[in-house]
Amino acid sequence: MEEIIEPRVLQDIEPRRRKLWAKWTDIIIFLVIIGVIIGLVVFIINKVTLKHDVTSAELVTNKVIADLGKRDGQAAYALGSSKFKSTYTATRLTQQFKAIELVTGGNPTVDQELHGSGPKGKTVVIIYKYPAHLAKLPYYVSVSVSEKSGSPWELQSISGSANESQLLQ
16 A cells, blocks of 8 residues: 655655755855855955065165165175175175166166965065166166064175066066
8 A cells, every 4th residue: 555645744855844944055055155255364464464474574675785785885785685796796796786777777666566475485686777868778677685583684696787677588
């Protein structure tokens, strides 16, 4: 004999399935919303931190550019990392700053900023553009600074060229 299910019992089973499905979708939607909120918080924190880091790095690069303008290799040398100091001397920097005096006249503007970070720390490269002066062409100076896990920003390299693309290599 076949068992006959009363229509009333079928009506009781169907709403339970709908309630269970609604609970799972509510949980999934809640988890997605929480994930989005966490992602936004991390993104905002990174942006605020990077803004502070770039501001600190810009202070050092601006100091190097000011030292270049004063032809003060000793002051720029003092901002250098140990690797930088093993490559250059303060006297050599002063001589190089004087050698490019004709093309680094006037006030430079920031042309490009490049930011990077990795396991060894953060690096900021700022390319300054000097206006066309006596050489009648603009001149670009790239200043690279880095920070290693909480240490102060240090000068890693400084280079110049009339061709900006050479500084981006």
